[in-house]
Amino acid sequence: MTRPWSEDxxxxxxxxxxxxxxxxxxxxxxxxxxxxxxxxxxAFSIGRTVEPAQAIPGLVAMAAFFGAGAIQAVSLxxxxxxxxxxxxxxxxxxxFTIILGKTLAGFFFGAVLSLTYMTIMLPFSTLPNxxxxxxxxxxxxxxxxxxxxxxxxxxxxxxxxxxxxxVVRIAMVFLCGVLSPIEMMPTSLQAVAYSLxxxxxxxxxxxxxxxxxxxxxxxxxxxxxxxxxxxxxxxxIWVLKRTIE
Amino acid sequence: xxLESAVEVSNLTKYYGKLLAVDHINFTVExxxxxxxxGPNGAGKTTTIHMLTGVTKPTSGTxxxxxxxxxxxxxxxxxxxxxxxxxxxxxxxxxxxxxxxFSAKLHSVPKERRETLAKELLELFGLYERCNDRVGTFSRGxxxxxxxxxxxVHEPEILFLDxxxxxxxxxxxxxxxxxxxELNRNGTTVFLTTHYIEEADQLCQRVAIIDRGxxxxxxxxxxxKTTVQAERIIEVSFDRVEDMTNKLQRLSSVRDVVAAxxxxxxxxxxxxxxxxxxFHFAKKNHLKVTSVSTLRPTLEDAFVKLTGLRPxxxxxxxxxxxxxxx
Numbered sequence: 394m395t396r397p398w399s400e401d402x403x404x405x406x407x408x409x410x411x412x413x414x415x416x417x418x419x420x421x422x423x424x425x426x427x428x429x430x431x432x433x434x435x436a437f438s439i440g441r442t443v444e445p446a447q448a449i450p451g452l453v454a455m456a457a458f459f460g461a462g463a464i465q466a467v468s469l470x471x472x473x474x475x476x477x478x479x480x481x482x483x484x485x486x487x488x489f490t491i492i493l494g495k496t497l498a499g500f501f502f503g504a505v506l507s508l509t510y511m512t513i514m515l516p517f518s519t520l521p522n523x524x525x526x527x528x529x530x531x532x533x534x535x536x537x538x539x540x541x542x543x544x545x546x547x548x549x550x551x552x553x554x555x556x557x558x559x560v561v562r563i564a565m566v567f568l569c570g571v572l573s574p575i576e577m578m579p580t581s582l583q584a585v586a587y588s589l590x591x592x593x594x595x596x597x598x599x600x601x602x603x604x605x606x607x608x609x610x611x612x613x614x615x616x617x618x619x620x621x622x623x624x625x626x627x628x629x630i631w632v633l634k635r636t637i638e
Numbered sequence: 639x640x641l642e643s644a645v646e647v648s649n650l651t652k653y654y655g656k657l658l659a660v661d662h663i664n665f666t667v668e669x670x671x672x673x674x675x676x677g678p679n680g681a682g683k684t685t686t687i688h689m690l691t692g693v694t695k696p697t698s699g700t701x702x703x704x705x706x707x708x709x710x711x712x713x714x715x716x717x718x719x720x721x722x723x724x725x726x727x728x729x730x731x732x733x734x735x736x737x738x739x740f741s742a743k744l745h746s747v748p749k750e751r752r753e754t755l756a757k758e759l760l761e762l763f764g765l766y767e768r769c770n771d772r773v774g775t776f777s778r779g780x781x782x783x784x785x786x787x788x789x790x791v792h793e794p795e796i797l798f799l800d801x802x803x804x805x806x807x808x809x810x811x812x813x814x815x816x817x818x819x820e821l822n823r824n825g826t827t828v829f830l831t832t833h834y835i836e837e838a839d840q841l842c843q844r845v846a847i848i849d850r851g852x853x854x855x856x857x858x859x860x861x862x863k864t865t866v867q868a869e870r871i872i873e874v875s876f877d878r879v880e881d882m883t884n885k886l887q888r889l890s891s892v893r894d895v896v897a898a899x900x901x902x903x904x905x906x907x908x909x910x911x912x913x914x915x916x917f918h919f920a921k922k923n924h925l926k927v928t929s930v931s932t933l934r935p936t937l938e939d940a941f942v943k944l945t946g947l948r949p950x951x952x953x954x955x956x957x958x959x960x961x962x963x964x
């Protein structure tokens with residue numbers, strides 16, 4: 394008899410709940426999740442003519458991106474260093490459930506941060522198409538959380554995990570149309586941009602927050618992000634299996 | 639239907655890259671016994687426990703937990719075991735109550751049951767007063783007791799304890815040992831790794847000795863002691879404390895001498911031949927014999943004989959383990 398899925402789903406939520414409780418207010422989360430998007434935005438926009446209304450979708454996407462990723466750069470490596478990850482491994486559940494639980498915690502952090510950013514930015518923006526906006530945030534935060542988990546999966550401690558994750562994420566911010574439109578980039582870089590998940594998140598939020606809505610494109614952007622989520626989760630599990638076994 | 643063993647291991651092997659950590663080991667742990675897994679540091683004890691509890695996958699071989707294969711039916715096998723690792727697996731940021739409840743949730747203990755059990759266990763382990771304190775504020779001994787309580791919250795049949803008293807003070811170690819005996823009296827099978835040989839001797843009904851990844855022997859402590867029965871030990875102390883190891887080594891029928899505090903342990907072939915020579919040696923060197931006794935071989939003597947590890951090395955290992963544990 395196979396284990397009921399409901400039990401594993403509950404366990405994933407318990408792990409997510411525990412991660413949110415423990416890691417939500419850790420220093421690196423607040424620094425990288427809350428402050429880095431606005432610092433990057435200011436660093437890029439000062440001295441340039443970037444209209445806040447044009448930059449807001451990118452800023453909200455960045456909040457989801459850094460927020461969802463920040464908790465992952467801390468929770469998995471720290472648990473592996475301190476030995477608490479063994480409590481999860483010895484529980485009657487699968488590595489997939491553990492990884493799903495951790496991804497849900499990052500998803501929650503990313504979604505809360507991006508909604509916070511959106512609320513703060515509302516006076517400078519038009520009211521977004523709420524259903525599309527929420528769907529965009531949910532899918533983006535999940536994909537970024539899975540991405541963050543994948544980036545931290547080879548490492549057994551925070552100082553090892555943080556630098557590569559930060560470098561990759563900052564590079565992606567400049568490549569994915571967050572601060573300036575992709576169309577303005579050289580063709581070779583555009584190809585790179587379209588291979589990265591953040592690009593599709595910015596696209597969905599651009600449409601939800603005042604851009605012209607093309608439902609077909611919107612759905613494609615969502616589908617690409619869902620595809621990336623599956624790939625990152627599978628890759629994280631594969632890497633973890635290899636490093637812990 | 640035949641009764642299954644609690645743990646049944648066949649040809650279990652683990653390679654880390656090219657390093658052979660555990661080499662085709664075989665043993666069985668019967669239900670209701672305290673089984674000791676003895677070996678020096680790096681012998682493969684923790685790797686074995688990791689394989690038996692699903693933390694790491696064996697390279698080859700099988701391990702059955704109450705009949706469930708840990709490789710092909712890991713969830714069923716894990717439901718039956720509680721694990722207390724050597725290093726704390728508790729969340730320092732969470733309270734004792736939250737830690738024990740989190741473990742209960744992972745093992746699908748129903749809400750009402752887990753609250754009752756958590757309270758009972760925290761009371762049993764003398765931690766209920768501190769149940770709302772963060773675990774980060776706990777002493778090492780309290781953490782170890784909480785780890786055991788956490789491992790028991792789903793009422794496992796088998797409890798795996800990896801070096802449960804390493805780094806603990808004497809009083810905490812005694813408390814843990816008493817708890818292990820109590821749990822076993824209540825029917826829990828205990829699988830215990832330790833390199834404290836006296837601990838294994840006090841607690842275990844049977845022990846396996848592992849060295850460099852291989853099981854050397856599996857037997858009761860008393861039977862293992864008989865393997866070194868031929869060896870006799872004389873323990874002697876003098877009124878002056880100085881290093882006389884080399885001089886004592888030259889006495890009649892002495893094979894080896896080991897300093898143990900202010901005493902010397904003489905491993906001899908024939909005590910009746912050595913004893914007079916000890917008094918003669920004392921007189922010649924203007925010493926008074928303050929105590930002299932013949933000793934029965936201990937489990938440590940059997941261990942030393944079987945592993946070839948000298949007592950001094952064991953002593954250094956113990957000190958290292960204590961300082962590593964803080």
